[in-house]
Amino acid sequence: MRPERRAVITGMGVIAPGGVGTRAFWSAVTAGRTATRRITLFDPRRFRCRIAAECDFDPASLGLTPQEIRRMDRAVQMAVAATGEALADAGVGEGDLDPARTGVTIGNAVGSTMMMEEEYVVISDGGRKWLCDQEYGVRHLYGAVIPSTAGVEVARRVGAEGPTAVVSTGCTSGLDAVGHAAQLIEEGSADVVIGGATDAPISPITVACFDSLKATSTRNDDAAQACRPFDRERDGLVLGEGSAVFVMETKERAVRRGARIYCEVAGYAGRANAYHMTGLKPDGRELAEAIDRAIEQAGISAEDIDYVNAHGSGTRQNDRHETAAFKRSLKDHARRVPVSSIKSMVGHSLGAIGAIEVAASALAIEHGVVPPTANLTTPDPECDLDYVPREAREHPTDVVLSVGSGFGGFQSAVVLISPRSKR
Amino acid sequence: MTVITGLGVVAPTGVGLDEYWATTLAGKSGIDRIRRFDPSGYTTQLAGQVDDFEAADHVPSKLLAQTDRMTHFAFAGTNMALADAGVDLADFPEYERAVVTANSSGGVEYGQHELQKMWSGGPMRVSAYMSVAWFYAATTGQLSIHHGLRGPCGLIATEQAGGLDAIGHARRQLRRGARIAVTGGTDAPLSPACMVAQLATGLLSRVADPTAAYLPFDERAAGYVPGEGGAIMIMERREDAARRGAERVYGEIVGYAATFDPAPGSGRGPTLGRAIRHALDDARIAPGDIDVVFADGCGTPDLDRAEGEALTEVFGPYGVPVTVPKTGTGRMYSGGAALDVATALLAMGDSVVPPTPHVDVLALDCPLDLVRTEPRELPIRNALVCARGVGGFNAAVVLRAAA
Numbered sequence A: 001m002r003p004e005r006r007a008v009i010t011g012m013g014v015i016a017p018g019g020v021g022t023r024a025f026w027s028a029v030t031a032g033r034t035a036t037r038r039i040t041l042f043d044p045r046r047f048r049c050r051i052a053a054e055c056d057f058d059p060a061s062l063g064l065t066p067q068e069i070r071r072m073d074r075a076v077q078m079a080v081a082a083t084g085e086a087l088a089d090a091g092v093g094e095g096d097l098d099p100a101r102t103g104v105t106i107g108n109a110v111g112s113t114m115m116m117e118e119e120y121v122v123i124s125d126g127g128r129k130w131l132c133d134q135e136y137g138v139r140h141l142y143g144a145v146i147p148s149t150a151g152v153e154v155a156r157r158v159g160a161e162g163p164t165a166v167v168s169t170g171c172t173s174g175l176d177a178v179g180h181a182a183q184l185i186e187e188g189s190a191d192v193v194i195g196g197a198t199d200a201p202i203s204p205i206t207v208a209c210f211d212s213l214k215a216t217s218t219r220n221d222d223a224a225q226a227c228r229p230f231d232r233e234r235d236g237l238v239l240g241e242g243s244a245v246f247v248m249e250t251k252e253r254a255v256r257r258g259a260r261i262y263c264e265v266a267g268y269a270g271r272a273n274a275y276h277m278t279g280l281k282p283d284g285r286e287l288a289e290a291i292d293r294a295i296e297q298a299g300i301s302a303e304d305i306d307y308v309n310a311h312g313s314g315t316r317q318n319d320r321h322e323t324a325a326f327k328r329s330l331k332d333h334a335r336r337v338p339v340s341s342i343k344s345m346v347g348h349s350l351g352a353i354g355a356i357e358v359a360a361s362a363l364a365i366e367h368g369v370v371p372p373t374a375n376l377t378t379p380d381p382e383c384d385l386d387y388v389p390r391e392a393r394e395h396p397t398d399v400v401l402s403v404g405s406g407f408g409g410f411q412s413a414v415v416l417i418s419p420r421s422k423r
Numbered sequence B: 001m002t003v004i005t006g007l008g009v010v011a012p013t014g015v016g017l018d019e020y021w022a023t024t025l026a027g028k029s030g031i032d033r034i035r036r037f038d039p040s041g042y043t044t045q046l047a048g049q050v051d052d053f054e055a056a057d058h059v060p061s062k063l064l065a066q067t068d069r070m071t072h073f074a075f076a077g078t079n080m081a082l083a084d085a086g087v088d089l090a091d092f093p094e095y096e097r098a099v100v101t102a103n104s105s106g107g108v109e110y111g112q113h114e115l116q117k118m119w120s121g122g123p124m125r126v127s128a129y130m131s132v133a134w135f136y137a138a139t140t141g142q143l144s145i146h147h148g149l150r151g152p153c154g155l156i157a158t159e160q161a162g163g164l165d166a167i168g169h170a171r172r173q174l175r176r177g178a179r180i181a182v183t184g185g186t187d188a189p190l191s192p193a194c195m196v197a198q199l200a201t202g203l204l205s206r207v208a209d210p211t212a213a214y215l216p217f218d219e220r221a222a223g224y225v226p227g228e229g230g231a232i233m234i235m236e237r238r239e240d241a242a243r244r245g246a247e248r249v250y251g252e253i254v255g256y257a258a259t260f261d262p263a264p265g266s267g268r269g270p271t272l273g274r275a276i277r278h279a280l281d282d283a284r285i286a287p288g289d290i291d292v293v294f295a296d297g298c299g300t301p302d303l304d305r306a307e308g309e310a311l312t313e314v315f316g317p318y319g320v321p322v323t324v325p326k327t328g329t330g331r332m333y334s335g336g337a338a339l340d341v342a343t344a345l346l347a348m349g350d351s352v353v354p355p356t357p358h359v360d361v362l363a364l365d366c367p368l369d370l371v372r373t374e375p376r377e378l379p380i381r382n383a384l385v386c387a388r389g390v391g392g393f394n395a396a397v398v399l400r401a402a403a
Helices: A022-030 A066-071 A074-089 A113-123 A141-145 A149-158 A170-187 A204-213 A251-256 A285-298 A316-335 A353-367 B017-025 B069-085 B108-121 B130-134 B138-147 B162-175 B192-199 B238-243 B272-282 B301-315 B334-350
Strands: A007-016 A036-038 A051-053 A102-107 A164-167 A192-199 A242-250 A263-272 A307-309 A399-406 A410-417 B002-011 B031-033 B046-048 B097-102 B153-157 B180-187 B229-237 B251-260 B292-294 B321-323 B382-389 B393-401
Touching (some): A007 A022, A007 A074, A007 A170, A007 A192, A007 A251, A022 A353, A066 A074, A074 A113, A074 A149, A074 A192, A102 A149, A113 A141, A113 B108, A113 B192, A141 A149, A149 A164, A164 A170, A170 A192, A170 A242, A170 A263, A170 A353, A170 A410, A170 B162, A192 A353, A204 B108, A242 A251, A242 A353, A263 A285, A263 B138, A263 B153, A285 A316, A285 A399, A307 A353, A353 A399, B002 B017, B002 B069, B002 B162, B017 B334, B069 B108, B069 B180, B097 B138, B097 B162, B108 B130, B108 B192, B138 B153, B138 B180, B153 B162, B162 B251, B162 B334, B162 B382, B180 B334, B229 B238, B229 B334, B251 B272, B272 B301, B272 B382, B272 B393, B292 B334, B301 B382, B334 B382, B334 B393
Parallel strands (some): A102 A164, A102 A192, B097 B180, B292 B321, B292 B382
Antiparallel strands (some): A007 A242, A007 A263, A164 B153, A399 A410, B002 B229, B002 B251, B031 B046, B180 B229, B251 B393, B382 B393
16 A cells, blocks of 8 residues: 655656657657657668667757766766756756755666767777777766766756665666655655656667667668557567656655646556566566556556556567556456557667656646557557557546566566546 | 575685685785786786686576676575575565665676677677676576566666665565565676776776775775675565574664765765764664774775764764775675675674774874774674765665674
8 A cells, every 4th residue: 555655756857759858758759750760879781770769869958068968978968958857847946955855766777888888999999909998998987887877967966965876677777766766755765856767778789789689670661660569560679768857756745835746656566577588478477466566556456547558669579478467467457448658659768768658657647648559550469458559549547557578577567646536 | 674694705805605704804805916807008907806716606507608797796696695594485475585786887798798799890799698698687687587586676776885775775675575685786897898997987096016005094095996796695574584494694684874975066065974874763773882884995085084084973083993894805896885794794693893904004084993904803783884886875784683
């Protein structure tokens, strides 16, 4: 059941492919617009997969200084930019936060991969040297090797002096970070937590890794239609990038200061399949277990769920795995509730996507609209739920379940509840 | 009540509890010239390295080529900790077996090999295992799969504070319903590329003498030496340990807190002292109840002074015995603080504080009762472990001896 101290979201900032800024993001995903394109961040000619969902992200125009831009990897820059938007959205100004009671939890799967790889290329002289050259190691290189840098920069940006950490659980990092932040608030370790996630993995080494796993779509000549969750013609995921950051605080504090409450983070649970680092069992048992526990913690029943924000990565094994999990947990309700995957539009930004999906879920509650699953034209007969194909739908939404599944066998589920709800 | 019932240690000063503890009590050091690669081109050529470690003795053979050294250390640590605890995980509910580890730099050696293959030979050369060997959660994922840990899985990254934050998060999971947790941290930062990254911080010692390179709180302090390894422990509820007749309870995690330092130049002071006070409050004890402090001991004059000030502010000058056994291992990043917790639990069991190898004359601005050349016998009921991570992370854990 829900604890006395409840964690609510009162502000958000989103940097996503197709939409930089919360408003642009929401307008893109509700328009069903896909952001996948030929990779521009590096020359992808020699790669199996040459497409990705990229952000049109200009850190300088979002207020980052030249020194910040130099020392921070793109993923860290995105987190800091999203944090700025979240604070403004929450109406939190300078001096409004008690530093000691403010924490930070940032999810991140692959750290500062782009900067790390760029600097590796220099210190190894293009991969020629195993014994890399110390004299070419730039001052901020260490910060590009450790994932905790994103937490450091966000904490400094908000002046947080409470518990601060980076949660790095691969593709569930975003949901796990939001869950971790809620736990800090519930247990009283902090009154406000800046929680969210970031990743910018569109670099040669990450694209090569996914090439090697044959996990990414090779629909290189038809980028916009490449990511097709739950569609029979799907052929893999599309990498994305981006960040979503939330101002989370106790409900009591939010009410006291008259803040707009998007939703309560009412339930969260993570489980693991203990099966395979990249494989999924078709029965969806562990994801279902995470969903059941998150529902239980939220103190609701499965029938109360108005919308399911799916993992929907666009791989056959995922789509069947999670469809089975939904049926296992939600029973008959699984066939009635709308389920959709925004990865069809913004791609899979690894650790960030869970937070971006929480943003979409919170906005679905705010606007009473659920975003569609783009590119779903020929449903996989094995996937027989209502996946909201191609067009957003007006749908009063008070309770959302958002799920994620990732490398390591990790399965996570978050339940968000509208402040309007009696639940 | 959360207790530790099993420990597994992989350190430059010994693999396995017996060897590690004997070496640590004797004040012997594992810091030596780097052998894992030719360090002649680097301004720091020393590290704490884990010798006599055959990964094949600890890691299933099919996983050897799919995992980095950091994960090999964790496999070894977990095997030892489970055996030490005498626990059968099957006795615990399937979805209530948690695993929370800390990691700081990922599988850097594996990663450097694959980066080199790609940049010298093209993207098709990259191994299908690169992503799952290198990423920060690799160890948590592999431990979950190998040991059937289907409960909450976590990976905390706060650089050198990570070992304590992972333990704090594991305790959180037990309080929220998990029944047993495998927790701790390991890192293996000794690849040339990662060495260049560490050197870029300016925090590493350039002193060539292995007995004088890493001297926290000493007037000669000139930086730190990196180390590899870590510790894994088994955490469970006290009543479960009692019910299953656990062979031993090393101690209880009674306090934990984390804070973050304000940005340099903000005019606000560091917050380690507050982390310590919060951890003491969490443990419901006063500073005078702490019998020994395992300090972070970064080894640079500025960071030593800051830690000395925090300890003095809480405990008074020379107010409590302090030790930094990691001067014998080097700073092991996420493995370092986890190892300190293991060491503190061993110290409690034997009523003896291990020494701080090599440190001699303390800096004038570090008024600490530092246990130096010889171990010091004293009864330990409560121990404090402190850790700090680059960028401003602080964490503190209070341990209590088993009743």
